[in-house]
Amino acid sequence: MTQLxxxxxxxxxLSQLDVVALMEEGFAAYSDGRAVVPPVGxxxxxxxxxxxxxxxxxxxxxxxxxxxxxxxxxxxxxxxxPSGSGMMLLFSQKTGFPEAVLxxxxxxxxxxxxxxxxxxxxxxxxxDVQRIGILGGxxxxxxxxxxxxxxxxxxxVLVWMRDPGGVDSYLEYxxxxxxxxxxxxxxxxxxxxxxLIVTTTPSKTPLLSAERIRKGTHITAxxxxxxxxxxxxxxxxxxxxxxxxxxxxxxETRGEVFxxxxxxALRRDSVVELGAVISGRVPGRTDNQQITVCDLTGVAVxxxxxxxxxxxxxxxxxxxxxx
Amino acid sequence: MTQLxxxxxxxxxLSQLDVVALMEEGFAAYSDGRAVVPPVGxxxxxxxxxxxxxxxxxxxxxxxxxxxxxxxxxxxxxxxxPSGSGMMLLFSQKTGFPEAVLxxxxxxxxxxxxxxxxxxxxxxxxxDVQRIGILGGxxxxxxxxxxxxxxxxxxxVLVWMRDPGGVDSYLEYxxxxxxxxxxxxxxxxxxxxxxLIVTTTPSKTPLLSAERIRKGTHITAxxxxxxxxxxxxxxxxxxxxxxxxxxxxxxETRGEVFxxxxxxALRRDSVVELGAVISGRVPGRTDNQQITVCDLTGVAVxxxxxxxxxxxxxxxxxxxxxx
Numbered sequence: 322m323t324q325l326x327x328x329x330x331x332x333x334x335l336s337q338l339d340v341v342a343l344m345e346e347g348f349a350a351y352s353d354g355r356a357v358v359p360p361v362g363x364x365x366x367x368x369x370x371x372x373x374x375x376x377x378x379x380x381x382x383x384x385x386x387x388x389x390x391x392x393x394x395x396x397x398x399x400x401x402x403p404s405g406s407g408m409m410l411l412f413s414q415k416t417g418f419p420e421a422v423l424x425x426x427x428x429x430x431x432x433x434x435x436x437x438x439x440x441x442x443x444x445x446x447x448x449d450v451q452r453i454g455i456l457g458g459x460x461x462x463x464x465x466x467x468x469x470x471x472x473x474x475x476x477x478v479l480v481w482m483r484d485p486g487g488v489d490s491y492l493e494y495x496x497x498x499x500x501x502x503x504x505x506x507x508x509x510x511x512x513x514x515x516x517l518i519v520t521t522t523p524s525k526t527p528l529l530s531a532e533r534i535r536k537g538t539h540i541t542a543x544x545x546x547x548x549x550x551x552x553x554x555x556x557x558x559x560x561x562x563x564x565x566x567x568x569x570x571x572x573e574t575r576g577e578v579f580x581x582x583x584x585x586a587l588r589r590d591s592v593v594e595l596g597a598v599i600s601g602r603v604p605g606r607t608d609n610q611q612i613t614v615c616d617l618t619g620v621a622v623x624x625x626x627x628x629x630x631x632x633x634x635x636x637x638x639x640x641x642x643x644x
Numbered sequence: 645m646t647q648l649x650x651x652x653x654x655x656x657x658l659s660q661l662d663v664v665a666l667m668e669e670g671f672a673a674y675s676d677g678r679a680v681v682p683p684v685g686x687x688x689x690x691x692x693x694x695x696x697x698x699x700x701x702x703x704x705x706x707x708x709x710x711x712x713x714x715x716x717x718x719x720x721x722x723x724x725x726p727s728g729s730g731m732m733l734l735f736s737q738k739t740g741f742p743e744a745v746l747x748x749x750x751x752x753x754x755x756x757x758x759x760x761x762x763x764x765x766x767x768x769x770x771x772d773v774q775r776i777g778i779l780g781g782x783x784x785x786x787x788x789x790x791x792x793x794x795x796x797x798x799x800x801v802l803v804w805m806r807d808p809g810g811v812d813s814y815l816e817y818x819x820x821x822x823x824x825x826x827x828x829x830x831x832x833x834x835x836x837x838x839x840l841i842v843t844t845t846p847s848k849t850p851l852l853s854a855e856r857i858r859k860g861t862h863i864t865a866x867x868x869x870x871x872x873x874x875x876x877x878x879x880x881x882x883x884x885x886x887x888x889x890x891x892x893x894x895x896e897t898r899g900e901v902f903x904x905x906x907x908x909a910l911r912r913d914s915v916v917e918l919g920a921v922i923s924g925r926v927p928g929r930t931d932n933q934q935i936t937v938c939d940l941t942g943v944a945v946x947x948x949x950x951x952x953x954x955x956x957x958x959x960x961x962x963x964x965x966x967x
């Protein structure tokens with residue numbers, strides 16, 4: 322019987338999951354060659370403009386395969402609707418039968434993306450982060466910070482948004498978090514003041530320039546996941562001591578690494594995969610003076626891990642309920 | 645709100661739909677260049693062996709896009725389970741939001757495949773079919789015949805199955821249909837006796853040879869939809885007066901036409917699309933002595949049309965229900 326999991330249930334069980342550990346496990350399996358992840362399927366719409374991505378795959382020997390649908394329709398806000406939506410589907414790897422439909426409205430993609438950012442910081446940030454910098458004012462700007470907090474002792478934050486009107490609600494959201502959050506006038510100001518920076522914008526021109534990046538900085542680049550989006554000057558990746566991606570194969574067609582290689586600033590064979598760092602096959606940051614960059618474009622194993630985590634948790638909760 | 649449509653409801657409303665007309669409309673739009681249908685997504689499994697196909701697309705200016713998941717896990721019957729399963733998903737083309745999850749267990753794929761066979765016969769069979777020939781003993785062998793009956797006056801049928809043990813239940817199924825069904829000892833016997841033949845097997849070697857095909861025969865080839873499946877000797881396509889496919893682009897990588905072109909028996913530019921025949925842009929059969937072949941590999945517009953048809957019918961039924 323196919324289990325239908327509504328958004329309310331998903332939000333409820335998410336708080337009981339260690340999503341960072343799930344992502345680590347998924348990335349390690351992926352970089353270990355134990356995952357099957359075909360190229361992303363894509364539907365492009367013109368009128369109204371929108372796009373839908375279909376990510377799918379499995380880890381060999383596991384219980385499930387996942388198919389994840391995520392769409393962005395950019396005129397939705399004019400209709401009073403969120404631009405993003407989607408769902409995740411879990412199927413048995415033994416029979417092909419559908420096991421769960423997770424009506425997550427895109428929320429699980431948001432959470433697994435933020436969890437991947439936390440994983441990157443856990444393995445690559447310097448041990449003595451003085452201040453956390455966030456670029457962007459959307460859902461990721463909030464979730465990335467939330468998921469960093471259990472992993473990083475630093476409580477000082479500098480945030481920059483293109484639309485400064487969003488700063489107040491950001492401050493309000495974190496009002497009781499014990500964080501000391503200030504707002505920056507420019508991305509450069511964030512670079513000057515922070516050694517752990519997370520970029521979460523849909524920018525199509527670089528926001529951070531190489532000359533402003535301090536020694537000992539780690540940057541996690543979340544925003545660019547297509548051919549045309551870019552947040553970091555290619556020279557930042559050229560100057561970095563270590564450039565890490567979630568997926569080497571996806572970095573051949575999208576994201577910051579794609580753009581830096583295209584620009585001739587970066588050699589593809591100098592880039593390593595996050596899962597290889599997690600499993601210790603490849604060294605991560607080796608001292609606090611290094612500059613490191615992690616470019617995330619989102620991989621189907623993340624969808625698999627979080628959908629499985631939620632589905633297992635729901636099944637467990639229903640078993641524990643008294644009859 | 646996403647509408648969840650269980651298999652029972654799907655079976656109920658299907659009887660109220662003109663699926664043949666829906667397929668004609670879909671094929672015409674597709675061959676007219678009004679559809680967006682990216683290449684089929686595929687997941688292959690080794691242990692246990694199985695495959696999952698993801699077909700997706702939309703007709704420009706329409707209400708929805710479809711994502712269809714269909715899987716075949718060939719060890720399932722040993723577990724007492726059907727090998728096929730799947731679901732269809734309908735999303736809004738205006739917002740990207742999911743509108744319906746059709747938990748069809750693969751049934752809608754079966755029906756839309758059979759309906760495409762009926763469309764092919766409607767437009768390509770000779771006007772004086774003396775006997776209908778069916779190769780195969782699976783679900784399609786039954787559904788193809790069922791969907792032909794309203795369109796063809798002939799009531800004589802010759803059926804061949806590799807496993808003759810299935811003949812009795814086939815005869816029993818059609819016991820009250822008014823059909824005169826006999827069983828053939830070989831595919832060649834079917835060729836000798838029939839001028840409308842539907843092939844529905846997963847054969848990997850040709851079952852029908854060119855020398856046995858009579859003048860005035862139409863063959864609809866359903867079974868071959870991959871690189872390695874084949875039911876017709878390439879010479880049958882070479883000798884045919886007209887070779888039709890549901891999708892020219894898919895016929896470059898799979899099906900009978902792919903195999904005949906590979907074998908050097910058929911020129912790709914002599915093949916026409918079913919939708920072009922339906923809309924009258926390309927002539928179909930022009931006399932009863934011609935040999936025609938229609939090779940169907942299954943296109944996402946079929947999934948779109950049938951999923952929309954079911955979803956619309958369910959919505960209409962729920963509006964008509966008294967409060």
